[in-house]
Amino acid sequence: MRVLKVTAAKRIIVTAAIAMTVSSCETIENATETYSVAEFLEVRDDRAICQTAAIGNPPKWNPYADVFVDEAKRRELTCGIKADKNNGTSVKSRYAYLNAAAVCYYATANGKWEKKAEFSDYVAEAKRRGLKCNASGEAEFKTSSDSTHDVAVVIANSNYQKLGKGIPNVTPAYTDAENIKRYFTKSLGIREGNIIYLKDATKAQMTSALGSNDDHRGKLFNWTKRNVSKVYVYYAGHGAPAGDKGTTYLVPSDADSESVQLTGYPLKQLYKNLGKVPATSITVILEACFSGQSQSGYLSSQTSGIRVVPIMPSAPKKITVISAGAANQVATWEKNGSQSLFTKYFLKGMSGEGDKKPYGNSDGKVSLRELKKYLDGNMTYYARRYYGRTQQAQIVVNGKELTPTN
Numbered sequence: 001m002r003v004l005k006v007t008a009a010k011r012i013i014v015t016a017a018i019a020m021t022v023s024s025c026e027t028i029e030n031a032t033e034t035y036s037v038a039e040f041l042e043v044r045d046d047r048a049i050c051q052t053a054a055i056g057n058p059p060k061w062n063p064y065a066d067v068f069v070d071e072a073k074r075r076e077l078t079c080g081i082k083a084d085k086n087n088g089t090s091v092k093s094r095y096a097y098l099n100a101a102a103v104c105y106y107a108t109a110n111g112k113w114e115k116k117a118e119f120s121d122y123v124a125e126a127k128r129r130g131l132k133c134n135a136s137g138e139a140e141f142k143t144s145s146d147s148t149h150d151v152a153v154v155i156a157n158s159n160y161q162k163l164g165k166g167i168p169n170v171t172p173a174y175t176d177a178e179n180i181k182r183y184f185t186k187s188l189g190i191r192e193g194n195i196i197y198l199k200d201a202t203k204a205q206m207t208s209a210l211g212s213n214d215d216h217r218g219k220l221f222n223w224t225k226r227n228v229s230k231v232y233v234y235y236a237g238h239g240a241p242a243g244d245k246g247t248t249y250l251v252p253s254d255a256d257s258e259s260v261q262l263t264g265y266p267l268k269q270l271y272k273n274l275g276k277v278p279a280t281s282i283t284v285i286l287e288a289c290f291s292g293q294s295q296s297g298y299l300s301s302q303t304s305g306i307r308v309v310p311i312m313p314s315a316p317k318k319i320t321v322i323s324a325g326a327a328n329q330v331a332t333w334e335k336n337g338s339q340s341l342f343t344k345y346f347l348k349g350m351s352g353e354g355d356k357k358p359y360g361n362s363d364g365k366v367s368l369r370e371l372k373k374y375l376d377g378n379m380t381y382y383a384r385r386y387y388g389r390t391q392q393a394q395i396v397v398n399g400k401e402l403t404p405t406n
Helices: 037-042 046-053 066-074 091-096 099-108 117-129 174-186 203-210 219-223 259-262 266-276 340-348 368-377 378-387
Strands: 004-005 027-029 035-036 151-156 195-199 230-236 239-242 247-250 283-286 319-323 394-397
Touching: 004 259, 035 259, 037 066, 046 066, 046 239, 091 283, 091 394, 099 174, 151 174, 151 247, 174 283, 174 340, 195 219, 195 378, 203 219, 203 266, 230 266, 239 259, 247 259, 247 266, 266 283, 283 340, 319 368, 340 368, 340 378, 368 378, 368 394
Parallel strands: 004 027, 151 195, 151 230, 230 283, 283 319
Antiparallel strands: 027 035, 239 247, 319 394
16 A cells, blocks of 8 residues: 655645545555545545646646546536536536436525535536526426325434434434425425425424324325325434334434333334325335434443344335435434435435436436445445445335345
8 A cells, every 4th residue: 555645744735746646545644644545535625626626727627636536526516617618527418418307406596596616517507408497486397287296294303402312413414304305396396385394303293294103194194185196205313223122213303312112203103104195106215224323323322232123114015215224224424414425315316317327227217226226336335435334225115125136
């Protein structure tokens, strides 16, 4: 393994010449610490990455700094490089595979054009195509007749410190849920008024929306138009096993870590109640793990090292379940806590990235099999790269776990 040494007394600036020698198996070392290339890049802010990734005036990608260029593109930075220059950043060639809904998803925020630099290429692509994307008040995303009655539940449980007991917060849950809500409205055409949005949902609020063990007719059931509506449920927050049998629960914001079996919402109950909802299709997306461990810590104060083994319930065949990882895995976040890796790459995959080679067949649609391949190739990779963890998204269709080949 090659080692690149830098002086600890100075700010580390890797020049293009040094970048030529950096590869994924090298490390960068100062007087007291050794960093892998991945770790070194991770602590660089966007400006520092662009200082090496782009050269010249007008700027273009640095042909001698592939590591930095790749990192800039991974972060979706433009580094001041104009889209109409012949330098590999042509918006037309880069985003031509995206449909209008996907382009507008990234190009706008709250009814206005995105101002953040990392989304400028999407804004340029939208304008190149003449898309208005609702940014000027025009209804670019007209709700189709078959999505008018679709219904979604979005739950973002982030703040457990306020009402809960002994449960760490889930930092990116709010951002994840907002991004999913945006995907539901702009890409799937679900009306805003058909989304049940719960922020830091208590057990009572979750029960009101999803039904109880004795009565499945919660708000979601009542809002569903029989044999017409498609239903989507997204949950971001803690999941945990509890009790002697390892029953798995979604963890409300007012739960007690020492009695999750009493204060949690059983996953089995969710599936049972959803199985009675008269929708044409039901999709559950879980940004949660059920190992009892999260990136922000354990849900239990146990010190013996003995952990309850989670037992995942079977979902009815009418329900498609897409979850962040296996029962015993940890759902990981970006290092700065800004987003969860699963939700981030789920949305990128569904926006069209999953249809591109080597994951898809470029037919303009993203199948669940293509999504699985994309998540394995990206989310799983970054979970391992950032934390040395194994995290593989699970997709269950018709009661059977989907693999890239079946």
